[in-house]
Amino acid sequence: MSKHTVLFELGCEELPPKSLKNLRDALKTETVKGLNDAGLAFDSVEAYAAPRRLALKIINVDGAQADTQKRFDGPAVQAAYDSEGKPTKALEGFMRGQGITVDQVSTFQAGKVEKVCYLKDVKGQSLDALLPQILQHALDNLPIAKRMRSAASRTEFVRPVKWVVLLKDDQIINATIQDHQAGNVTYGHRFHAPEAITLNTANDYLDALRKAHVIADFEERQAIIDQQVKALADEVNATAIVPSDLRDEVTALVEWPVALRASFEERFLAVPQEALITTMQDNQKYFCLVDSNNKLQPYFITVSNIESKDPTQIIEGNEKVVRPRLSDAEFFFLQDQKQPLASRKEKLANMVFQAELGTLWDKSTRIAKLAVALSPITGANAADAEKAALLAKCDLTSELVGEFPELQGIAGTYYARLEGENHEVSEALGEQYLPKFAGDVLPQTKTGTTIALADRLDTLVGIFGIGQAPTGSKDPFALRRSAIGILRLVTENDLDVSIEQLIDLALGAYGDVIKDHDKTRADAVAFLEGRYRAKYEDQGVAVDVIQAVQALSPKSPVDFDKRVNAVNHFRDLSEAAALAAANKRVANILAKEATPTGDVVEANLVEDAEKALYAEIKAVKPVIEPLLAAKDYTAALSQLAALRAPIDAFFDNVMVMADDAELKANRLRLLAQIRALFTSIADISVLQH
Structure with a gap:
């Protein structure tokens, strides 16, 4: 069967830069699916994307379906x-x-x-007949939130379509796609080479466009940007901040990338660098430069879409544009300093946190009370914790946060430093919001840990207290994320406290504001315990490991964490599968039979296998008891792994349900001892192998 190389290109008005990469990948995925469904074999599909085009090259595809x-x-x-x-x-x-x-x-x-x-x-259909339908179907299924129609055309797409190329080797495939007749004519850079380009073969595509100042391959364009940005940063001994989303967006904005370094006045460096970086990244799509200490430098890099004969004009134009934005940030920063943080409580008293739970100032006073109560647990200084809590929300009323909401907490840290607050108090104002997302860093100060914990507990308990717990996909106060934050703050700081104690402390700060303390406590505790699964699944822990620990309902998050880690380690041991199966068997037997009270009677052990098992249990008990007391569950489970051989031998050679009532009772007591040893750590009978 004949094989061909096919080129498809859809030429458009400038495509949405934040969606370009996704559109390219989806077009490839849908086309590959269509080719496979049609039974057309091919070697590979290469996908390209630039601001004004989406393209595919299908290599060595069948000329027709098989008969x-x-x-x-x-x-x-x-x-x-x-x-x-x-x-x-x-x-x-x-x-x-x-x-x-x-x-x-x-x-x-x-x-x-x-x-x-x-x-x-x-008879199999030809590639020429099938491919236009496959491509149109792929375009119809692209993830486009809002489609548009242009001119008289009734077909819809994310942007107006201008041309379509569909070549099989050197032949045009006769097709109409998106209401455009396919041909072999494409177009280069809008300014450098706007003339029509006739493609002789499908393989000419990348080179023909490169000559016309278009790098059609997204990854190649991105690599050029990376290289240019690094070179410009190296020239001033700096490192560029290149967030992946911004990197993709800039790559999607240019066909012919030319990176240029510009600068701004050093006086702006007195402004919180987060504000400067935010405005330059979000509004101007610039890459900011920092030194080895992560301190912002008075430079930025812009990526132009043209190779100018006079690049200084582009540089000066960008400097002119960015100056007013930096001036605004500077103005807000200086204005805010005219009013001390503490004096902003009056404005907080007029800002509603939640209608039934009061204002942001009410919340601040509760957090302060809770932070003092938490200090003995977190090791924070109670006075620092109380002060930080009362200042924590004050920057929400500042001009800087009004302009840059993502600086909440960060702005407070800057203002607290300027007002001479100590390190613990100042840093806590920014750290109160950590962790912001799964895998994010935690507060580095004890005061920051205390405020972060108090803030989340206050919101969680308050919302449960007024009966507005999350339902389905609705979680307006982000309590699910908040709950995982609480668990992380407790476990990763090794705080010796139970979930119920934490909830009780938060309820104490609310007092009469929450009417039914018992129900709120029960609901909030159940909710937090229910988040263990999401927390550990995010870390790659198997569900059965989490269930093995949940079966015991440990009260402390730290204790839960240590047990999960122990079972996770145990699961990889060679003895794990056999011991899990044996525990399941033991659990099933004990569930059906009432376990007799009392200790194992050594005189009633008649079989060698049950004597050997009892001897092993007696030997291992004094070894694991101090390990359990020290919560060293990993070592304890490793010791219990030695019971595998005697347990296997017991089940192979001993009849538990003996006719003799005394023997049967004694053997059930022996099984109960095994079960008790393992369930002092976790119910490993639920492990799947």
Whole structure:
């Protein structure tokens, strides 16, 4: 069968830069699916994307589908022919329906019954006939939130389509896609090479566009940007801040990247660098530069889409544009300093946190009370914690946070430093919001840990207290994320406290504001315990490991964490599968039989295997008891792994349900001891292998 290289290009007005990469990947995925569904084999598909085009190159694709046979089933042979072997009415009806004669009838075995059938030869369709439908279907299925129609066309796309290229080697495939007749004409850079470019073959695409100042390959364009940005940063001994989203967006904005370094006045460096970086990244799509201490430098890098004869004009133009934005940030920063943080509580008293739970100042006073109560647990200085809590929300009323909401907490830290607050208090104002997302860093100060914990507990308990717990996908106060933050703050700081204690402390800060403390406590505790699974699944821990620990309902997050880590380690031991199975067997036996009270009677151990098992249990108990007391569950489970051989031997050689009532009772006590040893750590009977 003939093989071909196909080029498809959809030329558009500038595509949305934040979506370009996704559109490219989705177009490739949908086309690959369409080719596979059509039975067209190919070696590979290369996908390209630039601001004004999406393109695919399909390498070594079949020129047509393979010819196939389609089977049409008829009646059973027994019903198809009479005693003389002539067609019955049933067979005649089948032949008439298929338009065939008796000599075209075949038979096949369907289970125990032989049936008649017609095997029809189906000629495979050509690539030329199939590909336009596959590509149009792929375009129709792209993840586009809002589609548009342009001019008189009724077809829709994310931007107006200007041209379509569809080449099979050097031949144009006759097709209409997105209401445009396919051809072999593309267009280069809008300014450097706007003339039409005729492609002779599908393989000419990348080189022809490169000559016309368009790098169609997204990754190649990105690599050029990376290289240019690094070179410009190195020239001033700096490092560029290159967030992946911004990097993708800038790559999607240019066809011919030319990076240029510009500068701004050093006086702006007195402004919180987060504000400067935010405005330069979000509004101008610039890459900011920092030194080895992560301190902002008075430079930025912009990526132009043209190779200018006079780049200084582009540089000066960007400097002119960015100056007012930096001046605004400077103005807000200086204005805010005219009013001390503490004096902003009056404005907080007019800002509602939640209608039933009061204002942001009410919340601040509760957090302060809770922070003092938490200080003995977190090791924070109570006075620092109280002060930080009362200042924590004050920067929400500042001009800087009004302009840059993402600076909440960060602005407070800067203002607190300027007002001479100590390190613990100042840093806590920014750290109160950590962790912001899964995997984010935690507060580095004890005061920051205390405020972060108090803030989340206050919101969680308050919202549960007024009966507005998250339901389904609705979680307006982000309590699910908050709960995982609480668990991380407790476990990763090794805080010796139970979930119920934390909830009680938060309830104490609310007092009479929450009417039903008992219900709130029960609901909030259940909610936090219910987040263990999400927390550990995010870390890659298997569900059965989490369930093995949940079966014991440990009260402390730190204790839960240590047990999960121990079971996770145990799961990889060679003895784990056999011991999990044995524990399941033990659990099933004990569930059906009432375990007799009292200790194992050594005199009633008659079989060698049960004597050996009892001896092992007696030997291992004094070893693991101090390990359990020290919460060293990993070492304890490793010790219990030694019971595998005697447990296996016991089940192979001993009849638990003996006829003798004394022997049976003694053996059940022995199994209960095994069960108790393992469930002092986790219920490993639920582990799946």
